[in-house]
Amino acid sequence: MxxxxxxxxxxxxxxxxxxxxxxxxxxxxxxxxxxxxxxxxxxxxxxxxxxxxxxxxxxxxxxxxxxxxxxxxxxxxxxxxxxxxxxxxxxxxxxxxxxxxxxxxxxxxxxxxxxxxxxxxxxxxxxxxxxxxxxxxxxxxxxxxxxxxxxxxxxxxxxxxxxxxxxxxxxxxxxxxxxxxxxxxxxxxxxxxxxxxxxxxxxxxxxxxxxxxxxxxxxxxTPASLKEALNEDMIHISLDSKTELQTDVIEKALSSLRNIFRVEIDGNIIKLRVANASSTLVDVLQVLAANQIHVLNTSIIPSTIDEVYLKYTKK
CATH class of the missing domain: 3.40.50.300 (P-loop containing nucleotide triphosphate hydrolases)
Structure with missing residues (x-):
């Protein structure tokens, strides 16, 4: 109606x-x-x-x-x-x-x-x-x-x-x-x-x-529909501080996964920009487990209106 x-x-x-x-x-x-x-x-x-x-x-x-x-x-x-x-x-x-x-x-x-x-x-x-x-x-x-x-x-x-x-x-x-x-x-x-x-x-x-x-x-x-259409979320993964990271190896392995747009490793935090965050997180955890990387916790951070605005205006 x-x-x-x-x-x-x-x-x-x-x-x-x-x-x-x-x-x-x-x-x-x-x-x-x-x-x-x-x-x-x-x-x-x-x-x-x-x-x-x-x-x-x-x-x-x-x-x-x-x-x-x-x-x-x-x-x-x-x-x-x-x-x-x-x-x-x-x-x-x-x-x-x-x-x-x-x-x-x-x-x-x-x-x-x-x-x-x-x-x-x-x-x-x-x-x-x-x-x-x-x-x-x-x-x-x-x-x-x-x-x-x-x-x-x-x-x-x-x-x-x-x-x-x-x-x-x-x-x-x-x-x-x-x-x-x-x-x-x-x-x-x-x-x-x-x-x-x-x-x-x-x-x-x-x-x-x-x-x-x-x-x-x-x-x-609607704000919700515009954020959903962006289909880009952040995944933050906290690692055990005792883990010795092979940064180049991890970045290469994660970058090869489908739906990952950006990989950033900041100390013992891995920050990923992804699509289809829930299913992508499963793939990410499997890669980290295969490389014997111990994960403490994970969080999915949904897209924001700021990101929608930046996409469309480039400003």
Whole structure:
């Protein structure tokens, strides 16, 4: 069954002055209620695509639909159903969290008890109750970023654009914001389009992702399917420290095995880059046993999104 799309980008093209082509037939779809990751190197076209989707600039050609609306012919309707969190904080630092949220809500026409209830809910959901009436200039980076995301949600948007939401945060604050984004996406049934340079972030959060390079999508799928398609894992084998290794002999024997791409021996650790890791490990252990090499333990380390990214972008 085909899912309903919240975002549809079809054959998008954009060239800037000086014949700089930012987008070259960019196409992808985002399912309603999902978290979609858009990743790629600097200059790949991500920022230009976001600007077009959020009505801040126009494409030279192509079609973009946000919800039920065309960004070119119905930009005002698009703006009412989206929230956008840019990389730079939009928080008014001389106001409190509560004041920031009230002001943002009023800009969207919210008033009275409806606004008050919404502000209270967001302060609670984002863990900002204790600092709600403190000047934002005194907040930590994590608190400011939480408030940024809360501001983007004040009017209950259908679609939320998150541009580098955790840049500059420490690991604890980043992890906390990840959990909030996941929870918020499900509780409020909001579609999230996320751009990030933290690949573990898109692996953790995204239901699906697209890798963009030179203005077009070069790989797309779920994080799990993209890692599986790579079919390259690491095998680490720890050897008895008393074992006298004939390094050249071991490297030659292992390199001759099918599905082994790289052999590295680091002290008493053998590191292998392989395909079909489970079956290949059996062959490796047989070779080591034949050479009277005593194995202490083994581990298979699955492919990562970092490796998928490097394969497709070469960067």
């Amino acid at each position: 085909k899912l309903e799309q919240s975002i549809k980008v079809e054959n998008l093209n954009k060239t800037y002055k000086g014949n700089i082509q930012a987008l070259d037939g960019l196409s992808f779809e985002v399912d309603k209620g999902s978290i979609f990751g858009l990743i790629g190197p600097n200059g790949a076209g991500k920022s230009t695509a976001i600007k077009i989707m959020t009505t801040l600039t126009r494409a030279d050609s192509g079609v973009v639909r946000i919800g039920d609306y065309d960004v070119n012919t119905e930009p005002n309707h698009v703006r009412k159903i989206i929230g956008c969190i840019s990389q730079n904080s939009g928080v008014f630092r001389e106001g409190t969290a509560r004041e920031n949220l009230i002001l943002q809500g009023e800009l969207y026409g919210m008033r009275g008890s409806k606004l008050k209830t919404r502000v209270s809910k967001l302060l609670d959901n984002f863990g900002l109750n204790e600092v709600a009436d403190r000047i934002a200039a005194t907040y930590s980076g994590g608190m400011l970023r939480k408030l940024d995301v809360a501001l983007g949600l004040i009017h209950r948007p259908q679609i939320l654009f998150l541009d580098e939401p955790t840049t500059g945060l420490d690991p604890e604050a980043r992890s906390s914001l990840w959990e909030i984004i996941l929870s918020m996406s499900k509780q409020e049934n909001v579609t999230v389009l996320l751009t990030t340079h933290y690949l573990e972030e898109v692996d953790r959060l995204a239901d699906k992702l697209a890798i963009v390079n030179a203005g077009k999508v070069i790989a797309e799928g």
